[in-house]
Amino acid sequence: MEQQDAGTDTFLRIDTGKPHPARMYDWFLGGKDNYPVDEELGRQLVGFAPVIPVMARMNRAFMHRAVRWVAGQGVRQFLDIGTGIPTEPNLHQVAQEVAPDARVVYCDNDPIVLAHAGALLRGTPEGAVDYVQADAHDTAAILEHARGTLDFDRPVALSLIALLHFIGDEDGAYELVERLKDALAPGSFLIMSHLTPDFHPEEASRKVSDLYRAGGLTMDMRNRERFVRFFGGLEPVEPGVVAAEDWHPELGKPVPGQENVLSGSYVAVARKG
Template sequence: MQRPVWAPEDIDTERPSVARMYDYYLGGSHNFAVDRAAARAMMEAVPEAPLMAQANRAFLRRVVHYLIDQGVRQFLDIGSGIPTVGNVHEIAQRAAPDARVVYVDVDPVAVAHSREILAGDERATVIQEDLRHPDRILAHPEVRRLLDFSQPVAVLVVAVLHFVSDDDRPGDQLRTLRDALAPGSHLVLSQASDEGRDETQRAEAEQVYRRTDNPLWVRGRAEMTAFFDGFELVEPGVVWVPQWRPETAESAENAEQAVFLGGVGRLGG
């Protein structure tokens, strides 16, 4: 296939990427044939896959509006993926033009396209880094240039943790981030859960993602809640993402079909 102009020369266009699969679920155009094939295989195993991605993006939108209403003006979005409709900086800066956003992703395509989108926006930037290295994220010059950690920061880890195994100690990584935050900061988490899922569907979904560099690591509500150690959970706590402060009662119906659990914690003090 002809390499698109937005694709860096050093990426493998023959191996599916979870970021580009997610872009496909959301109706984006920054994906390759191999990503679309893997995404369609996932949809055969779990037909709700596009709904899951869309519900998670809607959760992100509601959370950003909530945080802006709480006075938060700084956002650290880790595992941000490929920017599609409803990016954090678009939502935040539309409501609060002084909002500052740092995107973090390990995928070179996500980073490259983010740089294109953010060109000329002095209040938003992107770095290539991994959640599993929080010290490197916190020390990065671009992060330090744009974010003031003596003031509240919202750390967003949305649709990421199911690609981080327990062996990588995600709780430790989140605590490192927490310890760098000022009172009034927030932690936002969402990830795929296997609660109530058919074992066959789960096995098929895991098989699809073994083709990528990011196999699935699903978790339940208790494990998700434990990740908010040191934070005060914002009501309604850890719930299926359509149930987190829904805009209408109807939008929260059959919420378990979204598969993602999510929640928001506030750092007191």
């Protein structure tokens, strides 16, 4: 399928024959910007684990709390890779509520996200919001574009929410995070969430991974040790590596339906010294 970007004469080629994580996440959150192939795999996953939509909302709630906390530490620049389809409040809305002058760059590789970039780009007059369509592996292109909006000589919060479990070790997951961390100035933060098999029975985690792989998607649910490895050289902030629902819950509101539900994700925020 081809969709035209409203702001250009360029046609965006959207692959509707294969599910995409951004569109599936949209479906889990109750959005309508997805296709039958995304819904089909989503329904298979929810049929096996009905709590997945609640888990998705718990993950997003962590992002809101983490961004609010980092902005409260004085950080005014954010780079969000693996943005997904806009679902309010978006990261820039959370950051600019704390600091109207916050500057945010979004990045995703699905053209449908670019088609909705208008919703992402409406920020405060004092701040700035930009978007780049690029694959997470292409860190050079992401950073080059982001430098048009962000000053990498000053602290930047790098947000990698529910992204890295779609990139295997053999595809350079750790290397791409290292390249991004190297570009950050002292005082910057890494915000990350990641699916893990540690909170659920091994058989259930294997079944979820198998369903994703049958849909043509990589799914690597890393355990705690492998998750912590992404933060090498950084200083974790309290409470360290925890489940999504346990990271500063006082900074947000409980997600409806989260009672007695485990998010299934490790999360952490860490500072570059």
